[in-house]
Amino acid sequence: MNQSSNPDNSNDINQVAEPNTAIETVSQNDKHIRIVNTFMKRRTHMNKNAELALTDPEFADYLVNNSFGDGNLDGIDDLRVLFADTPNGIDAPLTVEIGFGLGDSFIEMAAAEPTRNFVGVEVHEPGIGKCAYMAGTQGLSNVKIINGDAIQLLKQIPENHIDRIQLYFPDPWQKKRHYKRRFVSPERMAIVTRSLKQGGWFHTATDWEHYAFWMVEVLDGFSGLTNQAGAGNFTDRPDFRPMTKFERRGLERGHGVWDLIYIKE
Numbered sequence: 001m002n003q004s005s006n007p008d009n010s011n012d013i014n015q016v017a018e019p020n021t022a023i024e025t026v027s028q029n030d031k032h033i034r035i036v037n038t039f040m041k042r043r044t045h046m047n048k049n050a051e052l053a054l055t056d057p058e059f060a061d062y063l064v065n066n067s068f069g070d071g072n073l074d075g076i077d078d079l080r081v082l083f084a085d086t087p088n089g090i091d092a093p094l095t096v097e098i099g100f101g102l103g104d105s106f107i108e109m110a111a112a113e114p115t116r117n118f119v120g121v122e123v124h125e126p127g128i129g130k131c132a133y134m135a136g137t138q139g140l141s142n143v144k145i146i147n148g149d150a151i152q153l154l155k156q157i158p159e160n161h162i163d164r165i166q167l168y169f170p171d172p173w174q175k176k177r178h179y180k181r182r183f184v185s186p187e188r189m190a191i192v193t194r195s196l197k198q199g200g201w202f203h204t205a206t207d208w209e210h211y212a213f214w215m216v217e218v219l220d221g222f223s224g225l226t227n228q229a230g231a232g233n234f235t236d237r238p239d240f241r242p243m244t245k246f247e248r249r250g251l252e253r254g255h256g257v258w259d260l261i262y263i264k265e
């Protein structure tokens, strides 16, 4: 992503960060534990189609959990079973997209590969609604959408479960004191890698140069993942990845784009 969806950017009048959503405090055994989130929940306009998809039973099959408010991930411990009653079934290759935003490129990818199952994970309700609306109006049977923190979700599903995880234009968290919120970190990559099948992919892209070089350093240094382009190298945008909304915005601002694909050994 770029500056416009980053909470550091106070000029963005469309986005109002809700306080205390980037750092949560939870109590466990009388201890208070600070959870550092990779997202800042934003209040943005919900268009009519998004609202319809979140409320009309016609779209309910796409929405795995409650779609308003904080996503409750209780009981979601297997992503494959979500497709048990679909034509693809539970054994089809499984892609998980983390932070699909409004979902345009996610839905484009799912429509282009109907024999692959796609699970999208977001915390932003207007995006979840818009994504469900697009899946429903296109009649896609290979899409499910989960409202909630992808890190929490990945922790509660089995090991070696997912064929591909994609993270496109994650919030770059530009200020040094916010680097700990960057999705690509050794701790979070351990959680991502655990959930990938052997031979599975982690594909990411960013338009923020500092984050691009941060990512390649973290990921090349992570044992168990191999950089498809060779250590220290980025890859060209593959044909199967459509341009995303934040990518387009970044390009308009003169940013570059850096893709990285890592294979789980």
Ligand SMILES: C[S@@+](CC[C@H](N)C(=O)[O-])C[C@H]1O[C@@H](n2cnc3c(N)ncnc32)[C@H](O)[C@@H]1O
Pocket: 001, 002, 005, 038, 039, 040, 098, 099, 100, 101, 102, 121, 122, 123, 124, 127, 148, 149, 150, 151, 167, 168, 169, 170, 171, 183, 244, 245, 246, 247
């Ligand atoms: C900058 S936007 C990019 C959206 C889209 N991928 C694109 O390129 O247009 C990053 C998105 O990631 C979501 N996000 C960040 N951390 C997340 C997490 N831990 N779980 C789910 N979604 C997350 C944010 O809500 C936001 O919508």
